[in-house]
Amino acid sequence: xxxxxxxxxxxxxxxxxxxxxxxxxxxxxxxxxxxxxxxxxxxxxxxxxxxxxxxxxxxxxxxxxxxxxxxxxxxxxxxxxxxxxxxxxxxxxxxxxxxxxxxxxxxxxxxxxx
Amino acid sequence: xxxxxxxxxxxxxxxxxxxxxxxxxxxxxxxxxxxxxxxxxxxxxxxxxxxxxxxxxxxxxxxxxxxxxxxxxxxxxxxxxxxxxxxxxxxxxxxxxxxxxxxxxxxxxxxxxx
Numbered sequence: 713x714x715x716x717x718x719x720x721x722x723x724x725x726x727x728x729x730x731x732x733x734x735x736x737x738x739x740x741x742x743x744x745x746x747x748x749x750x751x752x753x754x755x756x757x758x759x760x761x762x763x764x765x766x767x768x769x770x771x772x773x774x775x776x777x778x779x780x781x782x783x784x785x786x787x788x789x790x791x792x793x794x795x796x797x798x799x800x801x802x803x804x805x806x807x808x809x810x811x812x813x814x815x816x817x818x819x820x821x822x823x824x825x826x
Numbered sequence: 827x828x829x830x831x832x833x834x835x836x837x838x839x840x841x842x843x844x845x846x847x848x849x850x851x852x853x854x855x856x857x858x859x860x861x862x863x864x865x866x867x868x869x870x871x872x873x874x875x876x877x878x879x880x881x882x883x884x885x886x887x888x889x890x891x892x893x894x895x896x897x898x899x900x901x902x903x904x905x906x907x908x909x910x911x912x913x914x915x916x917x918x919x920x921x922x923x924x925x926x927x928x929x930x931x932x933x934x935x936x937x938x939x940x
Contacts, residue, residue, distance in 0.1 A: 817871070820868065822867075
């Protein structure tokens with residue numbers, strides 16, 4: 713079945729530690745996105761990528777980094793510079809271009825700080 | 827800048843009663859509008875979308891939304907809710923033309939009471 717997978721489902725981070733969240737899609741989508749979800753704040757865009765080897769900062773990129781070496785994969789690293797990382801992280805993908813394509817979401821990763 | 831306002835953070839409603847979840851957006855250009863649904867600890871799923879044409883759009887599970895350009899609204903309605911409709915609902919907007927990021931509202935939690 714086509715879709716988006718995120719791993720792990722839960723992730724625990726210690727102080728000063730970098731952690732990486734995985735996102736893989738087999739929908740052949742060019743565009744991929746990372747969102748952070750906090751209660752009462754909806755979804756906020758962290759980074760997005762429209763094509764392999766290219767990505768742009770979203771609204772809250774500080775303390776995060778990404779890479780897009782393969783079309784199928786868009787991992788997100790939460791660095792030690794992110795002082796409040798506890799949140800639910802959602803990865804999404806979509807087709808590209810001017811058409812208003814639907815975004816397809818993964819099941820999410822919940823990050824907790826120890 | 828585009829923005830989305832969901833006026834109600836929580837909406838309790840009895841089973842089989844009608845419901846309306848409100849969504850207003852601000853934009854001076856043409857937009858595409860979406861409603862997504864999120865069940866607990868899951869990603870978002872597209873419920874319905876307005877791109878062009880008929881201003882009334884429907885989903886397969888009985889929800890409908892009407893695009894009202896003069897009031898810049900895209901309210902979601904269902905004439906009779908079921909327990910399984912309990913979820914969080916997000917309104918989203920995207921500018922038409924070229925690549926534009928999607929802006930999400932803060933979400934409305936629909937609680938269906940037996």
